[in-house]
Amino acid sequence: MKKYACLATCLLALSFPLCAQKPEALDYNMYQRIRSEGFDHSHIMEYASALMDGIGPRLTGSPNLKHANEWTRDQFTSMGCSNAHLEDWGEFGLGWRQINTWVRMSAPDNAVFIAQALPWSPATSGPINGQAIWIEAKDEKDLEKYKGKLTGKIIFFGPMRDVKPVEKPLTKRNEDADLKKIEDFPVRVGEQHEDFLAGFIKELTFREKAGKFFADEHAAAIVVPSRDGRDNGGSGGTIFDDGGTGMGWFTYQREHAEKLPIVVTAIENYGRVYRLLKANVPVSIEMDVRTEFTGDHEHGFDTIAEIPGTDPALKDQVVMVGGHLDSWASGTGATDNGAGTVVAMEVMRILNALHVQPRRTIRVALWTGEEEGEFGSYGYVKNHFGFAPLSTAPDQLALPEFVRKPGGPIQIKPEHAKISGYFNVDNGSGKIRGIYLQGNAQLAPLFKEWIAPLSDLGVNTISVRNTGGTDHEAFDSVGIPGFQFIQDPLDYSSRTHHSNMDLYERLQPADLAQAAVVEAIFVYNTAMRDQMLPRKPLPHPELDEPGKAPLKNVMPGVVAAAEEQKKDATPEKTPEKK
Amino acid sequence: MKKYACLATCLLALSFPLCAQKPEALDYNMYQRIRSEGFDHSHIMEYASALMDGIGPRLTGSPNLKHANEWTRDQFTSMGCSNAHLEDWGEFGLGWRQINTWVRMSAPDNAVFIAQALPWSPATSGPINGQAIWIEAKDEKDLEKYKGKLTGKIIFFGPMRDVKPVEKPLTKRNEDADLKKIEDFPVRVGEQHEDFLAGFIKELTFREKAGKFFADEHAAAIVVPSRDGRDNGGSGGTIFDDGGTGMGWFTYQREHAEKLPIVVTAIENYGRVYRLLKANVPVSIEMDVRTEFTGDHEHGFDTIAEIPGTDPALKDQVVMVGGHLDSWASGTGATDNGAGTVVAMEVMRILNALHVQPRRTIRVALWTGEEEGEFGSYGYVKNHFGFAPLSTAPDQLALPEFVRKPGGPIQIKPEHAKISGYFNVDNGSGKIRGIYLQGNAQLAPLFKEWIAPLSDLGVNTISVRNTGGTDHEAFDSVGIPGFQFIQDPLDYSSRTHHSNMDLYERLQPADLAQAAVVEAIFVYNTAMRDQMLPRKPLPHPELDEPGKAPLKNVMPGVVAAAEEQKKDATPEKTPEKK
Missing domain, CATH: 3.40.630.10 (Zn peptidases)
Known part of the structure; x- marks a missing residue:
């Protein structure tokens, strides 16, 4: 009524x-x-x-x-x-919470990393130490070459990106020109997001499979690089822990949950390991992920x-x-x-x-x-x-x-x-x-x-x-x-x-x-x-x-x-x- | 010749x-x-x-x-x-090296801090856990009120500072005007640094005494806030570990060495503890400082x-x-x-x-x-x-x-x-x-x-x-x-x-x-x-x-x-x- x-x-x-x-x-x-x-x-x-x-x-x-x-x-x-x-x-x-997370390089040098567990990451069983390996894989086929080679390894997963200097203020206010732009109504006819979503779904589906593969291959843990923020804000110690860096869909559901402990690390720390591995320098990582599932x-x-x-x-x-x-x-x-x-x-x-x-x-x-x-x-x-x-x-x-x-x-x-x-x-x-x-x-x-x-x-x-x-x-x-x-x-x-x-x-x-x-x-x-x-x-x-x-x-x-x-x-x- | x-x-x-x-x-x-x-x-x-x-x-x-x-x-x-x-x-x-350092808040919430040992910090004997206390002291007299109250405590030492947004680019190049300024010769007659040095010597002398006081009072460790960088660069995960944040003079000499494990932490992490303590919320800190003296x-x-x-x-x-x-x-x-x-x-x-x-x-x-x-x-x-x-x-x-x-x-x-x-x-x-x-x-x-x-x-x-x-x-x-x-x-x-x-x-x-x-x-x-x-x-x-x-x-x-x-x-x- x-x-x-x-x-x-x-x-x-x-x-x-x-x-x-x-x-x-x-x-x-x-x-x-x-x-x-x-x-x-x-x-x-x-x-x-x-x-x-x-x-x-x-x-x-x-x-x-x-x-x-x-x-x-x-x-x-x-x-x-x-x-x-x-x-x-x-x-x-x-239900999940992080109690503590730390990650360090233990060879060829000692280095304290900036890192946190990704949400819903399982815990390690106390501090673990393993050889780092950087995974170069864009699809499931690429993973095959790692079969039998990952036992006990710390997986570095995700491309290294350019880390540019912060050439703009990280904080800004709307100027008149910005507000004018927001005022202008963009007429969009027939626009749709399907292409983007299709690519995104494909990427996340691959990631979930990769996560499962690493677990099946008895890897010890996964380290991913932090994504960037606007104007290169994702550097200098700032890391992002949102879903964009996880291994799959809906990791808060038991059936999609991360199989291995997974942390996101500062891009500079990731970069150091990446460069050393590319130069064939063996890298060891020690890490402790203390998390707890509460339901x-x-x-x-x-x-x-x-x-x-x-x-x-x-x-x-x-x-x-x-x-x-x-x-x-x-x-x-x-x-x-x-x-x-x-x-x-x-x-x-x-x-x-x-x-x-x-x-x-x-x-x-x-x-x-x-x-x-x-x-x-x-x-x-x-x-x-x-x-x-x-x-x-x-x-x-x-x-x-x-x-x-x-x-x-x-x-x-x-x-x-x-x-x-x-x-x-x-x-x-x-x-x-x-x-x-x-x-x-x-x-x-x-x-x-x-x-x-x-x-x-x-x-x-x-x-x-x-x-x-x-x-x-x-x-x-x-x-x-x-x-x-x-x-x-x-x-x-x-x-x-x-x-x-x-x-x-x-x-x-x-x-x-x-x-x-x-x-x-x-x-x-x-x-x-x-x-x-x-x-x-x-x-x-x-x-x-x-x-x-x-x-x-x-x-x-x-x-x-x-x-x-x-x-x-x-x-x-x-x-x-x- | x-x-x-x-x-x-x-x-x-x-x-x-x-x-x-x-x-x-x-x-x-x-x-x-x-x-x-x-x-x-x-x-x-x-x-x-x-x-x-x-x-x-x-x-x-x-x-x-x-x-x-x-x-x-x-x-x-x-x-x-x-x-x-x-x-x-x-x-x-x-001779000294850092092997690993981590610091976290364990009450009233779990939080991973960004921290590193200050150079020549002694190690903790494995992970330690203690109540945090913020020290409000500008000179030795101010320390007296903490006598008998510091056993096992984690000392938060140093004023909290304003953390401003990054409103300028963190990186910059010399523009013509900057170079012109560098070209101009500033005639300085009779200038001397003594005032600044006197204050600085006084401050460092107090710090060394404070460090000794905390050790004598059986505190467990010291946490100091990171100083700032130009244009508020000392934020967002960037911490400075230079001498400006240590407890005293020449801590690389055995007779002046830090008595307690001492770490520098991100200003935001320090700020959280500072505000909680000011609001009378008890804060517990767990930390592990693994360092080694090599000579x-x-x-x-x-x-x-x-x-x-x-x-x-x-x-x-x-x-x-x-x-x-x-x-x-x-x-x-x-x-x-x-x-x-x-x-x-x-x-x-x-x-x-x-x-x-x-x-x-x-x-x-x-x-x-x-x-x-x-x-x-x-x-x-x-x-x-x-x-x-x-x-x-x-x-x-x-x-x-x-x-x-x-x-x-x-x-x-x-x-x-x-x-x-x-x-x-x-x-x-x-x-x-x-x-x-x-x-x-x-x-x-x-x-x-x-x-x-x-x-x-x-x-x-x-x-x-x-x-x-x-x-x-x-x-x-x-x-x-x-x-x-x-x-x-x-x-x-x-x-x-x-x-x-x-x-x-x-x-x-x-x-x-x-x-x-x-x-x-x-x-x-x-x-x-x-x-x-x-x-x-x-x-x-x-x-x-x-x-x-x-x-x-x-x-x-x-x-x-x-x-x-x-x-x-x-x-x-x-x-x-x-």
């Missing part, structure tokens, strides 16, 4: 375009109160230190993430939210809390705000996505501290499983709002969900009619410069009014563009307005995104405080306006030409990392999050 | 200034042959990989440095040099080799070229000063390959002990050419040599009259852009002629300035023309100088090849011209007003590091090597 009400509202808006452009009644007093609370009484760095320093990395399935789920829930309660609780989004897979069938949970609506006619409607709480494992996930998490917490703290009386309910959600496939947000959206069924044809069932073809029209649940919109922060620590409309151009005049009083904070840009790679996509995929903000990039893509250096030091307090103020205002406005946010037409993925549909909406972190790696090789095009 | 001949030559040059400016007879054919050999047949990266990857760090007193001394000697022999040998410059102190009275050696002179009247005269072979321990000393070493090796290889017949003898010297006080070059100069005696007053004898006052006029040996000049490379991997004249302005017209044909290689700048901090100072201190080239800075001060990232990847092959060609030409020209290089008047340190003399010439690496640390706090002034 509410669904039809919403449709009627939308139709009304579409029928009276002049009416839709009437100026929004904005509460400038509340703008000011939010600014004062956010800038003069910020708690954001306390949240940040407690989460990043106190709890640490939050790999999905890990004990740390459980701790973070509980801690954020309790923080929401203690700041005055209602109904703070955890919602199960389903089974994830392995085989761990579930994932989203942290949810609310400020209840107060308008009898609107209080069962909801505006949502959030970010993902999970992270990779080698850093503490400070910018990905501790930043979005503490910004969302601060948004709720500000609104609680001001005792706002929102007409609609304001609900915060801290997702998990984002890095592996936006599982927490998609799971929540499926449970509450709707989902796009996937093909169940046998060939399709053999594929991972995020590349599977649609199997029918989107299925809607009653709550779908009650959610006005969702706001997400997941582009690092940079301040907000504007917002992506996800193709919904009718929002431009509305949001332009909203940001006019935020011009002095640097918020000036409305882009109709789609941006991908994070949890607003779950909402967008079923036709709910879901937004990601435009943020200053800082050192997100160069140094912090999925790296051992995604640590508290990368957080910029002033930027985060600004982001919380801006997001709080968007959330508040959405909660207070007479109407819900206008929607795009409901998507019909099942009508897209098979194989031609952009697969943008269900692309997990692992693909994003691979895309970034690919992007590193070519000039940077769009500043969108990957 | 030769000494008087030289003085006569100098007087002659001074008496006939027009004559001194007559154009130099340059061998343009040899310029071209050196370019072709250096650019088309370079061996420089082979030398670099063998030295940095194969041998590794070359801390003075270490087995690796002995290995490097022998390897370079043998390389000189096999490339055709005569008289390749090692020369003992005296007793250094402790208490190790001597230091310079590698020496020659291409004999062929002119009967000049062949007992010599032109010298070199750089220091030793390094710090956490990287492989690729730019400091593997670069200067392989450039000097390549200079000798080029000249051998071309079968040059130099009129004077060309002698290469690879110094050691540079990082601790330019011991190898000062020792060699003292043994062969002369030295400035130091005060033997009781108060002065209590001070380390490099701050002791002069005790009399410079004492000259006969070889002093037979050395034309010394050329040194020790500013990292950047190509040569010109040369510092060490205040000897009469060389400007001469060297301008020499570099005119090198303009297309970017060599255009003659600076009368002094530059300090490396081995040409030993020559300059006794009035022998000693030069350091102007080089592009690249990431020397930001990322590589005394860091764990001073690795092969930081070497720029084209820059090094250029430097070898340019230096070979300077050496060749010096060997071939009719006269020796004109000299400045012999210094008279004993006549300088006591306490007002600049102490520039005997300042070891440890002071240089501290100066750099101080410089980090203030805008960069001169691009001179520190």
